[in-house]
Amino acid sequence: MKLPNYIDLAIIGAGVQALTFTTHLLQKSAKHYNKFLVFDPSQTWMSQWQQQFAAQQIPYLRSPAVHHPDPNPHQLRTFAEHRHSELFPPYDRPGTKLFNDFCDEVIRRWKLADKVYPAKVVRVLPIERASGSRFQLVLNTGETIVARRVVLATGSGKVQLPNWVESITSDYPSDKLCHSQQVNLKQHKLTGERILIVGGGLTSGHLAKGAMNLGATVILMTRKQLQSKTFDADPGWLGPKYLKDFHAETDWHERYKQIQQARNGGSMTPEMMLKLNRASYEGKLKIDECCQVRDAQWQDNLWQVRCLDANRHQFNRIWLATGTRFNVKEHPLLQGVLETYPTEIVNGLPVLDEHLRLPKSNFFIMGGLAALRIGPVARNIGGGKMACQRIVPAIVKPSLAIE
Ligand SMILES: Cc1cc2nc3c(=O)[nH]c(=O)nc-3n(C[C@H](O)[C@H](O)[C@H](O)COP(=O)(O)OP(=O)(O)OC[C@H]3O[C@@H](n4cnc5c(N)ncnc54)[C@H](O)[C@@H]3O)c2cc1C
Known part of the structure; x- marks a missing residue:
């Protein structure tokens, strides 16, 4: 062109x-x-979207079937007429392949x-x-x-990294400490490794599941208690239920506060929570809630991690599912x-x-x-x-x- x-x-x-x-x-x-x-x-x-869903092996979207790029909200359901098994309850959340195929069709239809x-x-x-x-x-x-x-x-x-990352003084191989956006589960063999995943959002759940499937033992560390929520923000924020008052608010700082409160950090879907609890019961995963890293150094081919509660741990890798700002x-x-x-x-x-x-x-x-x-x-x-x-x-x- x-x-x-x-x-x-x-x-x-x-x-x-x-x-x-x-x-x-x-x-x-x-x-x-x-x-x-x-x-x-x-x-x-859609390259970024497709890359992230493939790299984190995300099986289906968190949002329901009415959320897609076409102006007609029913268009995805119509497209999925013969692919019902790719709509996941509750709210018919589209499978990753179905959604990608649908977006291709949208791109084609709108030329x-x-x-x-x-x-x-x-x-x-x-x-x-x-x-x-x-x-x-x-x-x-x-x-x-x-x-x-x-x-x-x-x-x-912009990727958001915890403060302790800046205080790491030792050199380390770049693939041993990654933000979730850089992790590609397809490129790893993790048999026998211990991996620290930091963050309590759905991304840390996907990465924990992926790492366990690849043979790793995972420690999932979260600042707060894990929260179980179907969506990342209440669906009331898509219509007048909450937006009426939000739009009536003239103080922008107050609006900012409402946004923060509605998202309240990250949350897991109930079905991801169930999977993680099961893995924890089976000993493949340890969930460390209300816990934070104090500092980490790369020594003897391992991360030596000290937490705020004074506990010390060793890990082969650290993945930061700490979001973006x-x-x-x-x-x-x-x-x-x-x-x-x-x-x-x-x-x-x-x-x-x-x-x-x-x-x-x-x-x-x-x-x-x-x-x-x-x-x-x-x-x-x-x-x-x-x-x-x-x-x-x-x-x-x-x-x-x-x-
Ligand atoms: C793993 C994951 C799962 C998600 N699942 C859902 C979900 O199920 N439902 C939902 O509603 N939301 C979901 N989200 C949230 C959100 O919908 C996605 O982040 C979505 O990709 C945001 O779309 P976007 O177009 O804003 O950004 P992106 O998809 O990131 O696209 C931005 C594009 O801009 C390009 N770009 C950046 N800088 C420049 C530049 N300087 N010049 C030219 N191009 C540039 C990039 O190359 C990229 O292609 C998810 C997010 C993530 C990370």
């Missing part, structure tokens, strides 16, 4: 949020088909395969023109393109944009306008960074749909546009 000099709309990232956005945009206005391009270094849609330009955006420079403001996107290929509007959909945020100030593409279009920032989250724009700009933000408007599910597929309901009107209705 030849890169044009100018495009009306540039979408940065080709994950599930961007895919959701493009289908919702085209549903409202087919004439926008020739007006946008998507940028992603992976060259394809989106050729819309991804294979490049990483390395800088976004706001420019003022007599005809209105624009953004220059600099790509890792050295090319540039000017866009009238930008939708940022770059996903998962969303912070506009740390986002590599936002520095110049925020200088030109400043906004209040509350614990890393920007205050966006009703249509998820940085104030007075044509710069839209989807995903976890939009949580002060969307609520605790902003980073999820359901949150992506809610973001579309705000962004798409501002793109297709001239009365809502900013020049």
Whole structure:
């Protein structure tokens, strides 16, 4: 594909949020088909998602079948008409293969395969023109393109590591201490190893299960007690039940507090909890709740770990399922944009306008960074749909546009 000099709309990232956005945009206005391009270094849609699900051997989604990138909520169930065994109770959660096949079908039906330009955006420079403001996107290929509007959909945020990791003074092989995003269960043989997995979210459960299947003994260490929840945030956050009060709240710090309380760190699904408790009973897993690492050093080919309760342990590997954090100030593409279009920032989250724009700009933000408007599910597929309901009107209705 030849890169044009100018495009009306540039979408940065080709994950599930961007895919959701493009289908919702085209549903409202087919004439926008020739007006946008998507940028992603992976060259394809959904690569990050597929890589993570494969690497962590996740059998099915946590969200129900109505959450997917197509505007018609029933579309996935219709697609699964002859594949009922791939919908998992409760709430028909789609199996990983079913969901990936469905997304391929969405990409085909909306003719989106050729819309991804294979490049990483390395800088976004706001420019003022007599005809209105624009953004220059600099790509890792050295090319540039000017866009009238930008939708940022770059996903998962920055990996979050516990403080003690910075205090490790000994050199260690990089594969012996990894964040969950770097773990690929398919690449390991773990027979006889002892592995420390830190974190109490569903990811630590998937990794614990995978490591045990590969022959390891696992110690799962969590700061708090493990929580059992079907979804990561209560479904009331997808509709008026909780969002009515959330949207009525004018204090952004209070909104931030509500987001934190709703997610309350990580949680496990009840069925994962059952599997872990069974493994613990069988002696393949030890669950250390309300426990934290104090320090760790790599010595004699092993991690020597001291915990806050003064206990000492030895491990062959440490995996950190400690999540990611969303912070506009740390986002590599936002520095110049925020200088030109400043906004209040509350614990890393920007205050966006009703249509998820940085104030007075044509710069839209989807995903976890939009949580002060969307609520605790902003980073999820359901949150992506809610973001579309705000962004798409501002793109297709001239009365809502900013020049
Ligand atoms: C293991 C796991 C399981 C999950 N399961 C569910 C679930 O069941 N249900 C649910 O609702 N949510 C789930 N989530 C949460 C969320 O839906 C996913 O994280 C989802 O991938 C977020 O979509 P996204 O489009 O925001 O980000 P991503 O899927 O991460 O996509 C972002 C894309 O942006 C690209 N990108 C980044 N920087 C640049 C740049 N500078 N230039 C160009 N491209 C760039 C990346 O290459 C990537 O392809 C899960 C998350 C994880 C980690």
